[in-house]
């Protein structure tokens with residue numbers, strides 16, 4: 511499950527970033543982390559249900575978030591307001607949808623629960639002694655990460 | 664500017680309408696995001712919203728007509744994507760009609776519409792252009 515889900519989310523992220531932002535994405539070293547702890551400014555939580563169950567956490571720094579929305583809208587953005595956070599949530603949602611499609615090729619049928627965006631650092635989401643995988647990702651406009659916590663049904 | 668050259672499909676009618684659509688959406692977002700108090704711009708927001716929602720339907724109809732004319736093989740998949748897109752818009756129109764016409768909801772809606780449009784034009788619509796080019800020449 512681990513390799514498939516990492517690849518599903520990584521390649522979905524590459525596709526969506528390329529299509530929507532005209533940006534390449536490179537992968538850093540994958541880490542195992544205790545729980546889904548975010549250390550960045552804008553966080554999107556996606557629920558996954560179906561053959562794989564769990565949570566995906568996207569964590570973006572503020573400047574990268576503003577730059578992403580600037581690329582899409584062609585407008586200067588100064589704060590992470592409702593417009594910026596909704597746009598970010600929707601990008602993550604589209605990545606999640608594409609990742610779910612990728613997972614069907616490995617015979618996992620999953621659904622994505624609509625995103626929840628949390629602005630500001632937080633440390634909730636404890637995972638009861640279970641580990642999450644963190645994929646650090648590098649783009650020309652900043653570094654972000656995707657934390658994957660999925661369990662097989 | 665919201666429109667980008669890489670969104671070009673290569674079919675003039677579609678590209679012109681896409682440019683108009685991006686222009687309208689961009690205008691809508693600028694009104695939503697400016698510093699004028701919400702109460703003072705509600706009327707203008709409503710007006711641009713109505714126009715844009717109509718224009719999306721008009722454009723999708725035209726695009727589907729064109730796909731039928733050129734015997735586009737993926738027309739049914741594409742129509743389904745348009746249907747889901749319109750449903751997404753209608754869900755918000757309903758929310759607004761039921762009285763939740765708030766600044767936060769409008770921001771959420773305009774952001775999603777932007778993401779959906781970029782994704783649809785950047786991915787699905789490009790395939791129409793590809794098909795036309797493979798068949799040789801303009802539609």
Ligand SMILES: [Fe+2]
Pocket residue numbers: 726741745783787788
């Ligand atoms: Fe289309």
